[in-house]
Amino acid sequence: MSFAWWQKGVIYQIYPRSFQDTNGDGVGDLEGVRRRLDYLVWLGVDAIWLSPFYPSPMHDFGYDVADYCNVDPLFGSLAAFDALLSEAHQRGLKVILDFVPNHTSNAHPWFLASKRSQNDPKRDWYIWRDAAQDGGPPNNWVSHFGGSGWTWDEATRQYYYHAFLPEQPDLNWRNPQVRAAMHEVLRFWLRRGVDGFRVDVISHLIKDAAFRDNPVNPGWTGNGPDIIRFKQTFSSDQPEVHEVIAGLRQVVEEFEDRLLIGEIYLPLDRLVAYYGDNLKGAHLPFNFQLLDADWNAAGIARLIGNYEAALPKGAWPNWVLSNHDRPRVAARVGAEQSRVATMLLLTLRGTPTLFYGDEIGIGHVEVPPERFQDPWAKREPGLGVGRDPSRTPMQWDASVFAGFSTREPWLPLTADHETRNVSTMSGDETSILALARKLLCFRREHAAVNCxxxxxxxxxxxxxxxxxxxxxxxxxxxxxxxxxxxxxxxxxxxxxxxxxxxxxxxxxxxxxxxxxxxxxxxxxxx
Structure with a gap:
């Protein structure tokens, strides 16, 4: 049996803002990723996934896209991306992009046209609704970042929906023109040679056609972020979404040997549905179960067994241990058990995704309130929802700014960055970095482990x-x-x-x- 590169390989997630700064502004860039490609080859990963680098007002650090077919000057240029892609391919590394199709920036030309008037040709490209009878929002849907998911537009006298920030209006994926336009975005990057996409909040792309109220969460205790007050029954995970994903898959399959990943935070029985009928959905619906798992042998064994049993016939499994939205594994299970977690991730059946910095054991990084960057933390303070500690800079050496930049980085470093860095740990055969590298090497060389x-x-x-x-x-x-x-x-x-x-x-x-x-x-x- 033959296996695709994405089945045998290991994906390494890079948050470009935090990987390597080359122009001294304290923020990472694409040129920084290019300069660190040799490290990634040395480490032994097979593909890199780049979080968004598109032009953006940066209200949500690039997940509010103003132009899907360009590069924000903060990160470089299209020429810088092409150089990165070319050199990655020369080294045998695949490149996966973050695709953010659920919403755009409110500065995107499509939305600027949509809000000009109720009669604009692009009005229906977004989700606009009349006010409720009392003049309030059309329904009770809330934003994932707190507060109502609806914002009133005084000029055109309607509300628009945003699952996240008001600056991130949701596209209307029931509109075939939206689908066609976004398919062309995929083709733009596929023609440049990218190897696949990780699709942001893929389960959100279709909403309930009747815009019914979400039911109250019976487990709500009055504590925690706003979003958990209600079950997301009608604002996400609608049956029609699978047709949309099948359309994305068809576009990807116009090109040889490409990959479609879906970001899906759903229970196991709903997650596996995103492989699609006849496995024509996402190649890899991201499996996030380890992010919330009770960290004990019996619980992890049940989790693995249940996942393996739930997979559709022929579906390929995958595992995620950390990402840019959730606390790092070392912050969750501690420094000692993070080594065990690394061995678990890299020896389970399926495709693992390794988050940058986990290979050097970065754990919780204390970010003082005056340095908070995350809009969610600012909108719902005191709830511990801030994602900044998971996005701190990669630590390369023992210099004052850990080799990441020549100036104070946009987020703090770990308190122990003088010893917790690639340069120091690469010379220590007992370090977690040495462990990760040896595991990646063993995995690559042994079919029993990689497939x-x-x-x-x-x-x-x-x-x-x-x-x-x-x-x-x-x-x-x-x-x-x-x-x-x-x-x-x-x-x-x-x-x-x-x-x-x-x-x-x-x-x-x-x-x-x-x-x-x-x-x-x-x-x-x-």
Whole structure:
């Protein structure tokens, strides 16, 4: 059986603002990504996913797009992107772009036309509705960033809908002209040679045609962000969305060997529907279950088993451990267990996505209120919803600004950046960076891990153990989720060898039926 590059490979997410600054403004840029390509090859990833770099007023740091077919001067130019793409391909790296089709910036020419009058040809490109009888919003839909999802336009005497900021009006994907225009956006980048897209909030693209009120969330306790007051029953995940996604897939398939990923925060039974009928939806509906998982062996085992069982026949799994919207894995499970988490991510069946900085163990970064950048944190203060700690600069060396910039970066560095950086950790064979690199190398070289079958061996006594198997090879993974020594007994591993430990100091160590796992240790057994 042959496998596509995106099935065998590992995706590395880059938040361009925070990867490498080359012009001294404290913000990363595309030229910075280009200059760090050799590092990514050294690390051993196969593809890079770039968060948005399009022209934008930056109300939501690029997720408010004003021009889908260009580069914001903050990040460089189309020529800089083309150079990055060309050099990535020369090094064997694929390039995936963030595609943001649910909404535009309110500065986008389409929206400026749409709000000129109710009779403008582009009026129906966005979601406009009359006021309710009391003059208020058309329904109870709320913004993901707090407050009503509807904003009144005095000039044309209607409300427009925005699932996020008022500066991010939602497009009307029921309009075939919108679909055609956005398909051309995809083709623009595909013709340039990009290898795929990660589609932002893909489940939001179609809303309820009758604009019914969302039901109250019975679990609402009066605490937490505004968005959880209601179930998003009618403002997201509508049946017609799958036709839209199939249309996106058709465009991608006009070009050879390209990839479509969907960002979907939904329960498992709804998530797997986004593979589409006959697997003609997203190639990879992002699987975010590890982001909210209870961190214990039994719970993780159930999660993996349920996911594997729910996958449609022939669907390819995928795993995400961190991203730019959620707390980093080291912030969630601690520095010791983040090594175990790294081994888990890179040895499960399916395509892993590794978030920049996780390979050096960046955890929670304290961002003082006066340095908050995230609009969600500013709109709903005191709720801990700020995403800034997950977007702090990559740390390259022990210099004053960690090699990221020649001036104070747009967000703070970790307190330990003088030691938690690529330069320092690359020389330490026991560092988490060395672990990530060794795991990526092992994964690339062993079919049992990059495309083999998965089978649970045990999940007792704080130890999760599973087998990865191909026709000619078997690898066992044993992970200790506790901070005490554990002994895992399995006849599967008789006459086998530990080839890699998360602690970096057990190489080619013979094992019998008993495998001793130290506190917070994971091992690969071959």
């Amino acid at each position: 083999g079958a998965w089978r649970l061996l045990s999940s007792d006594d704080d130890v999760l153990a599973y087998e990865r198997r191909s026709e000619n090879e078997r690898v066992c993974v044993a992970l200790n989720f506790s901070n005490t020594t554990k002994r895992w007994r399995s006849a599967m591993c008789e006459s086998a060898t530990i080839v890699l430990s998360t602690l970096g100091d057990r190489v080619n160590e013979p094992v019998g039926s008993d495998v001793l796992l130290r506190a917070n240790e994971g091992v690969l057994i071959q």
